Amino acid sequence: MKTSILALGFATVATGFACAAAAETPVLTVLTYDSFVAEWGPGPAVEKAFEADCACDLRFVAAGDGAALLARVQMEGAASDADVVLGLDTSLTAAARATGLFAPHGQTWANTLPVPFEDADFVPYDWGWFAMVYDKTKVTDVPTSFEALAASDLKIVIQDPRSSTPGLGLLLWVKAAYGDRAKDIWAGLADNIVTVTPGWSEAYGLFTEGEADMVLSYTTSPAYHLIAESDDTKAAAVFDEGHYMQVEVAGKLAATDQPALADRFLAFIGSDAFQSTIATTNWMYPAVTPAGGLPEGFDRFRPAKSLLMSADEAAAARDGALAEWQAALAQ
Incomplete structure (x- = not known):
């Protein structure tokens, strides 16, 4: 006991x-x-x-x-x-x-x-730089601007700017590149948009499942497929007007x-x-280049021009850019 x-x-x-x-x-x-x-x-x-x-x-x-x-x-x-x-x-x-x-x-x-x-x-x-990513085996006539994309029959998946930083980055990209013409670009892109997802993961998943020709992602996304999957079929369209940075x-x-x-x-x-x-x-x-440098494939789609608004500029542009986007998609 x-x-x-x-x-x-x-x-x-x-x-x-x-x-x-x-x-x-x-x-x-x-x-x-x-x-x-x-x-x-x-x-x-x-x-x-x-x-x-x-x-x-x-x-x-x-x-x-x-x-x-x-x-x-x-x-x-x-x-x-x-x-x-x-x-x-x-x-x-x-x-x-x-x-x-x-x-x-x-x-x-x-x-x-x-x-x-x-x-x-x-x-x-x-x-990173935002970019429209596509499959090289399916898309051969690659647009070199948002205007060319809007004029094409390509179907794209993007993210909702109200819940997703890439989605908001896309709005600022179009605004920084086109200024007052941004609403016309969105009007042209409206019929290219298959769907708008809450976040990046959902959008990229739809793209890899073949539900769209292009997806809003990053210039480094093809590096993932190259390095992690030994898949060289993905590429990023490089636009003449430059690419917005996140x-x-x-x-x-x-x-x-x-x-x-x-x-x-x-x-x-x-x-x-x-x-x-x-x-x-x-x-x-x-944000700080590692001692070992960057993996091969990271600079394959480096744009010639970088676009980036300051934090205050982005805040000032947000509501107007969102309204233009919503108006275009509502038509």
């Missing part, structure tokens, strides 16, 4: 120590988009590398596509369980800053973006209860351990 009581006592003490140890392990919650945390995305490798460095528990919470992240943060406000938001881009940072929910990052590491980029509240983690960023929420750990994660983003995972998991250009 005494043996049983002693065993029970030891077990209770051991359980208590285990619970205390678990309680002492700091948790960092990062709100991000679905594809980042997919088994083939950067999330698993980033989680493993950061946890080895921080002796903490890094937890990713997925919330749809990039634009959905901001909507969730706005809805939850200071009550959000997240400490860091990873997956906004420069089309949304002005609106994100205006919420007052983000804190200055205080990071000093330098990025290697092809355009100057500085932001007191958000650090870049990757970037710069994806991360920011610390001001209400975080782990400010030091959040800062440590933002510093980790600039490290080779994080940046070396980006090219062949997120299939974007790393």
Whole structure:
């Protein structure tokens, strides 16, 4: 009987120590988009590398596509369980800053973006050029502009700009390239659009399943098929008017209860351990070129001209561009 009581006592003490140890392990919650945390995305490798460095528990919470992240943060406000938001881009940072929910990052590491980029509240983690991706075995008359695409019979899949950062990037791309003529471009493109999906994953899936001739994605998307699948049939149409850039960023929420750990994660983003995972998991250009360089195939469809609005310009253009897009698709 005494043996049983002693065993029970030891077990209770051991359980208590285990619970205390678990309680002492700091948790960092990062709100991000679905594809980042997919088994083939950067999330698993980033989680493993950061946890080895921080002796903490890094937890990713997925919330749809990039634009959905901001909507969730706005809805939850200071009550959000997240400490860091990873997956906004420069089309949304002005609106994100205006919420007052983000804190200055205080990071000093330098990025290697092809355009100057500085932001007191958000650090870049990757970037890329938007592009219309197609299958070379099916599309032989490749358009070299949005005007040529609108004049063709090609069917395209795009993402909803209200929930998707690529979808919003497309609106800004057309606006930056055509200005006041953007509404005419959308009127011409309306009958090319097969469907509009909530996010990138759904759109790209429809394309690979053969439901459309082209899909809004990135100039680096064909590199995925080349490197991961040994498939050289995918290509990106290079447009004469230039290609809009997406710069994806991360920011610390001001209400975080782990400010030091959040800062440590933002510093980790600039490290080779994080940046070396980006090219062949997120299939974007790393914000800091890794020590090992970039994989073969990443520069096969490099445009001659880059287009990018500042965060304030993008915020000012958003509502008008969205209205033009909606009006064209409603006809």
